[in-house]
Amino acid sequence: MTLLNQKLTAIETAIATIPDGASIMVGGFGSPGTPFALLDELLAQGQRRLTLIKNDANEPDIGIGRLIRAGRVERLITSHIGLNRIAIEEMNQGRLAVEMHPQGLLAEKIRCAGAGHYGFLTDIGLGTEIAGKRREIECDGQTWAIEPAIRADVALVHADLADAYGNLVYRGTAINFNPLMAMAADRTIAQAFKVQAPGSLVPEAIHTPCAFINQVVQVATASSEQGRSVHAV
Amino acid sequence: MPSDQDRILARAAREVVSGQIVNLGIGLPTRLFHYLPTEMEVLIHSENGVLGCQPLAPGSEADLEMIDSGGAYIGTRPGASVFDSALSFAMIRRSRVDITFMGAFEVDQLGNLANWKIPGKFSPGIGGAMELAQKVDRLVVLCSHNDKHGNPKILRQCxxxxTAPRCVSRIITDKAVMEVTDAGLEVIDIAEGLEVAALRAATEAELIIDEQRLGRF
Structure with a gap:
């Protein structure tokens, strides 16, 4: 437990709580919502043998791409790594263990852990090659796959706005996995562009209540790195 | 003379009905937005968590926290909303998305779709395709009729x-528009200037063709 009035933390102190071998959820879909400042500090501090849980692998030179390149990541639980050729190469060479899930199932497995459940039943993926890898049960005359929840030791999330108690407001498509991951780890460290005094956020507009947040770090507004991710479509 | 891709997209635009919620897959389908009539009232869903997105107006500044699932910077239209990834996929699994357009490596006469993995060559992960394919009521595949070596992509069996079994409703290629029916793959339209025999020769799947009713596109 972190006392309400002791959550505002220096970035070095917050990241120093993460040990080697930790499992870490990282918010973001591509660049938006990725806690770049927290990840860069993690790179600087040198923690190793990490398990990362993120929708994608960012790109080779930013975010978790830099940790993968530096050989700090042992295992990656993800949905799609097509924009990171280094991650694909590390996977193919057997240097990075990659566990892939359909995107919506990955989100739901994390949501489920955050809601305090063991897992859920689904018909997604029946009749495809992922079917044989999961336990199935019969319920009400239908076949269902059991999808266990995914939890982590630490979650690193990015918010637009926070207050000093750790209430969070996300913005635009930077919401993505952040509110789910904020609830699914034993400790959650949030970075925010703006940190305000308690009472300044509209209670109804808060996405993640402070009960789920252990530490809040204020970071500089949108770095150029966050703008680098433009892809031709 | 329009390119093959232009013809596919122009024909695909006719599949969209005003008032629908529409998901556009990465690649060719993303460009479909530009072929929809400007007065058409539809909400484009992108599975990273936005309903009501649209391409950035030329010359307008990008908001770094607004992208679609293909990674392109986007704007939004009136009535748009943003939400988390679990909710975005709840919308998909509850079939609240009316129609989705996707590319394909292979598609077959039973409506099976393969568009995410080539074992040993290409396996970046399935992303959101599996749930979209399985749960959206109407899935329209947009792809070239043959691969770059000329091999058929419309097969008897994938x-x-x-990506998902028996999920495809309709296939639009540069050569034909085909509907997946209980009886098999029924050709609705054939490309302008193409003979039926040439279409059959370029296709592995069995095609049901009624020449009296065949449209051109």
Whole structure:
């Protein structure tokens, strides 16, 4: 437990709580919502043998791409790594263990852990090659796959706005996995562009209540790195 | 003379009905927005968590926290909303998305779709395709009729790992528009200037063709 009035933390102190071998959820879909400042500090501090849980692998030179390149990541639980050729190469060479899930199932497995459940039943993926890898049960005359929840030791999330108690407001498509991951780890460290005094956020507009947040770090507004991710479509 | 891709997209635009919620897959389908009539009232869903997105107006500044699932910076239209990834996929699994357009490596006469993995060559992960394919009521595949070596992509049975079984409603290629029916693959339209025999020769799947009713596009 972190006392309400002791959550505002220096970035070095917050990241120093993460040990080697930790499992870490990282918010973001591509660049938006990725806690770049927290990840860069993690790179600087040198923690190793990490398990990362993120929708994608960012790109080779930013975010978790830099940790993968530096050989700090042992295992990656993800949905799609097509924009990171280094991650694909590390996977193919057997240097990075990659566990892939359909995107919506990955989100739901994390949501489920955050809601305090063991897992859920689904018909997604029946009749495809992922079917044989999961336990199935019969319920009400239908076949269902059991999808266990995914939890982590630490979650690193990015918010637009926070207050000093750790209430969070996300913005635009930077919401993505952040509110789910904020609830699914034993400790959650949030970075925010703006940190305000308690009472300044509209209670109804808060996405993640402070009960789920252990530490809040204020970071500089949108770095150029966050703008680098433009892809031709 | 319009390119093959232009013809596919122009024909695909006719599949969209005003008032629908529409998901556009990465690649060719993303460009479909530009072929919809400007007065058409539809909400484009992108599975990273936005309903009501649209391409950035030329010359307008990008908001770094607004992208679609293909990674392109986007704007939004009136009535748009943003939400988390679990909710975005709840919308998909509850079939609240009316129609989705996707590319394909292979598609077959039973409506099976393979568009995410070529074992040993290409396996970046399935992303959101599996749930979209399985749960959206109407899935329209947009792809070239043959691969770059001329091999058919419209098959009797998919050989690559499936995205989802029996999920495709309609296939639009540069050569034909085909509907997946209980009886098999029924050709609705054939490309302008193409003979039926040439279409059959370019296709592995069995095609049901009624020449009296065949449209051109």
């Amino acid at each position: 050989r690559l790992p499936l």
